[in-house]
Amino acid sequence: MNKFIHICAFVISITCTVIGQNHLCGITHEDESSLMPDDTPLLRPRNALEYIPIKFHIVTDNNGGGAVDFNNLLNQFDQLNIDFKPFGFQFYLADGGDLPILKSTNLFEAPRDFPGEIQTQRYANAVNVFISKNTYDSSNGGVIAGYYTRMADHIVAQTGYIGYKDVLTHEMGHFFNLRHTFYGWEDDPYDELKHGNPVKSLTAPSYGVEVELVNKANCQKSADLICDTPPDYNFGFNATGCSFGKQVRDPNGDTVITMKNNFMSYFNNCIDFTFTKGQQTAMQNDYLGPRRNYLRNGYVPILDTIKEEVKLLAPINAQRVETYNNVSLTWTEVPYATRYFVEVTDGKDVFRAISLTNSYTFSDLKANKVYIWKVRPYNEGFTNTKLVFSTFRTGISTTATTELTGSNNFVQIFPNPIFGGQEIGVKVKTGKSGDYKLMILNTLGQVVRSYNKTLSVGENQFQIEGNNFEKGIYVLRLQNNAIDISQKFIVAE
16 A cells, blocks of 8 residues: 655644645644544444445535546545454445535635635535645645544545545544644654754654653653554654654664554555554544544445446447437446446546436537546445446437437437337438348346348338336347447336
8 A cells, every 4th residue: 555645844833835745634733732532442332333424525616627536536435444444434425425516616725714614515414525626725825635624523635635545544533533643743853963863852842742752651641642653753754655764762762663654654655554453442432432423323324345347338339429418328237336426528528427327318518529438336335346438429419319320320219218018119210221130238238129120221210019128228229230329218117
């Protein structure tokens, strides 16, 4: 696991400045000092798994621009569960997995500057995570990658860092009452010339806390207040990746052996980042305390593993559809999926949606454009799934027909939807006569009917028996060596 670390260089106690390519944690001294982790044995028994709702607020500008990549967000959610599930935290997506857009240029540009607005959007019964393009603090001039505010009890993360493995894990540690392992050294990281070796002072340079000792004599009143995290004088701030070969001695002269792969440290590019047992207990105690009553609702989410990939049915790959302002996409249903992330892009414009069914219609595409379309299934507790993609080209028409190989080829179905055993009317226009294979596929991509048809140049019209079709979505596909066209239709009750 690579860890892209949070580096805070505080100016007037809270301003973060950019250090190389590291990403920046913006928790304020006021917020962090109020975190009082308790690593004593659990306050009361807990369940094997605690189901914790999380609500992502996808912030864009007023026009809907700048949204986080939903694919990265689903990856980030999966990583949270990888990091927290080993000690009993299972996150699930609130509201069944919906990921709505919050259009607000204020919150898009500077969420910390508009606390009132961000609080009005807060979801009452979940961990609230606002994902914004610019987590900018105008009062102090700092651009940061993420922060937790205890006073308002929400996390803000920068769009560009969603998808990195530990971005939210670090901030979620703060949410559940953890400090940085090096608390007291935030704005003055260890420097041998300045602080000595052994360290000369018994008081850390920031915030007036004691320098943590190797022998643990003061572990309950120094640094992060967790006794099984060894001393860390913000060594990661000036370290190269996960490398730290300097032997630093504490005020007693004992050599400090720090924990570089701790999620709450500032080292990066270490392998297998983790929380200590004491940190895990402190987070469990916080979750079970009265402050987190709103998270404990007794709900058991859908956690079923999704093993199958979707199959994209229509449009087929490289198909030209006649319409551009009303393009319907259809794919196979996947067992245990309750939501489908759908994206259409021409490389410049991006259109995203969350669908409850195995189809979605986009009404604002441009004419005569090649688009890539992508679909990824998930449910409220499982997002470790694959994104499947294909391409199509929009046409120049606004009719409901579907076209593939030129303006002289289309297939149309009527009526649509079809009710109760009605015959299915099919109209096909081709530019070449010949023998064709006509197939009807269900949402699993299975052929449920197959016919051989001889078609002439121009418009052909015929009917198919509608009996024995179950209610659902189907795709009619017409093929020969020169043409491959398809059209979706619906069988209703």
